[in-house]
Amino acid sequence: MASVETTPKGSVESNNENPTVVSNLDPAKSKGAEFVWTLQATWQLVRTRLAMDSEFDQPVCKKKKLWQTVAERVTVNLRSAGNQDITVKAYECDLKWRNMLATYRKNTERAKRLGAQSVHWEFFQAMHDILGKSREEVEAQKKLNGGKLGRAIAAKKFTPILPTPTLQPSAPYSARPPQDVLQLYLELQERKMNLWAQQKALEERKIEAINNLARAISSLAEENHSQLPKENSG
Incomplete structure (x- = not known):
């Protein structure tokens, strides 16, 4: 039975183009x-x-x-x-x-x-x-597999030398606070001023109420004092 090649139509492989190849096994x-x-x-x-x-x-x-x-x-x-x-x-x-x-x-x-x-x-x-693969790649692979490095990699008995990390220079310290912190500080100060103004207005109202009460008491006392001589004369 003849060998049948499984290549699509138009493929380079064909019985007419290829020379007869004989196996050396048998x-x-x-x-x-x-x-x-x-x-x-x-x-x-x-x-x-x-x-x-x-x-x-x-x-x-x-x-x-x-x-x-x-x-x-x-x-x-x-x-x-x-x-x-x-x-x-x-x-x-x-x-x-x-x-x-x-x-x-x-x-x-x-x-x-x-x-x-x-x-x-x-x-x-x-x-x-x-x-x-090129011949150079094959030879390089053979040297890698046959050398000490290849055996060490295969056995995983090596410690990789990692590059020393470079320290990034830290940003210079600035005495000026960040913008968001400064804004928060100003808002807190403004709230304190508002509270102080409200407290001051409340104290002023208290003083005014006390003064009004004192004037009312003084006026009432004067009226009572003026009515006493009239009663005595009657």
Whole structure:
């Protein structure tokens, strides 16, 4: 059974454009691929392979065992999705990935010439996010992971050196009170003056009442005193 590529119409990946790629895991079996790569299966392969990219990138690694792990994980994911009769082999994953890498490189060159908007391959962005790192970024990441700093960060056995906070100069002290406090003080003084004026007016009324009472008593006493001689003469 021939391998079926799951790419949309107009995609760069096609059987006519790509050269025949043979897996080096099992040359005898890889001459005729038996597994039909549906869109779902292809996405499972892409996600699984990209998640293990750091393992494949190690200087010393057994690619055959890694591809066997990829095949097992893809098979488990497809079966959990309802495809119980599917079994993906390691060499099939390896062959499919090599074809996809060739298509990815062609689309990368196309994006450089015509811009990213010219690429319509559905797997390009997912692969480019992982595989599109520059060689300098990869080497820097390796040095970080392999050096003392990388091990310290991984073990979290370091104390970060934080920048010394700069003290902001305090505002100079002003003998003049703030405007709102001064306004409140003036209002209180005005209220005191009003109360004092009211109290003064009340005292003046009291004095005036006392004077009126004294005049009334004096007038009454004079009248009584003037009536006494008349009674005596009568």
